[in-house]
């Protein structure tokens with residue numbers, strides 16, 4: 488009912504965001520940190536921040552997310568969080584014994600101006616960090632950027648703290664994925680393995696936030712990239728940033744720090760972007776494409792051709808994270824769909840998000856990007872030009888319900904359905920899953936809305 492008050496005419500808003508199309512930086516940083524084996528993410532701020540970060544991830548993955556907090560009170564808020572953080576290191580290593588603590592800052596510690604490099608050095612100097620244990624950190628002020636920025640910052644911190652160049656190349660290709668699902672990370676590894684590429688991948692949350700139930704509690708699940716491999720990425724032949732927004736800062740730093748050249752690739756979703764990714768990886772590693780990948784590709788092409796009549800000309804509106812949106816937009820165009828709106832709350836910076844989207848689908852598509860982009864604006868755009876399908880996170884469901892538009896849940900967060908962490912959308916196989924989901928939505932609609940005499944038994 489509340490949505491009925493959304494006006495259709497757009498007005499300039501500079502100081503008000505209503506239901507932002509993003510979430511806070513530390514959530515992304517925490518997620519990336521879980522992609523290191525035996526790592527405990529630590530939120531340097533108040534308990535409330537950490538509770539929110541953990542609950543957002545726990546609700547999305549339906550698995551308990553482990554993380555600790557510096558537990559700021561009034562004292563830390565006034566005098567700084569150094570004492571809390573150093574005490575936290577002592578407690579965490581003695582109680583939970585991780586190999587790595589990955590600290591992310593929060594709005595409060597950033598406003599205070601806690602010098603993380605100095606605090607961590609002091610903790611090492613005072614032997615508060617046991618021999619062989621490591622503390623890394625990323626600055627993640629949430630009043631700027633989004634969860635994708637936080638993820639990118641923590642991935643870059645992994646390079647900064649771990650990657651070492653010994654001068655002996657190890658013949659590997661380093662893969663740095665953006666903020667995607669663990670199922671999608673597994674699918675990217677599957678492609679690399681089918682190609683016979685020797686790779687190092689981090690952050691890698693596969694088998695961390697989607698691990699199996701075996702009746703036991705695992706504080707540190709078996710997945711995650713081992714720190715030795717992150718170190719070895721400094722000797723890899725080359726690197727690929729899979730999704731510029733979430734992965735390029737880490738790849739760029741690897742290049743600067745260890746002289747490992749990198750290339751950008753879009754997140755492989757569907758035909759065009761997976762073809763491009765396979766080609767980039769093939770060339771980087773000097774391998775050829777096996778029959779098995781051609782078969783996977785062929786299946787996706789087959790369904791796209793067979794079912795084109797259900798997709799062609801369908802109008803879609805998308806909101807979410809930029810790396811996923813670029814590839815999803817390409818996926819929609821490959822399937823003959825018309826993209827009406829694309830909206831993200833992650834700022835574009837120099838990455839020219841709007842230009843990239845318009846290159847894929849032309850000038851007619853309305854592209855909105857930046858920190859102030861919100862679901863209120865998305866709703867207004869949709870009221871003005873109603874799509875056949877909305878693709879976005881759980882928060883879109885209110886608009887969909889109000890306007891009777893089906894919702895394909897993609898991106899983060901998804902709180903009201905499960906499956907995204909188990910079933911990929913990347914690669915040819917993931918593209919097929921995605922396509923089948925979209926087809927079911929349109930065909931179910933057709934069955935529901937057709938006049939009785941037009942209902943088709945065989946579609």
Ligand code: SF4
Nearest residue numbers: 511536539593594629
């Ligand atoms: S205060 Fe900042 S870091 Fe903490 S939950 Fe809010 S936005 Fe996130």
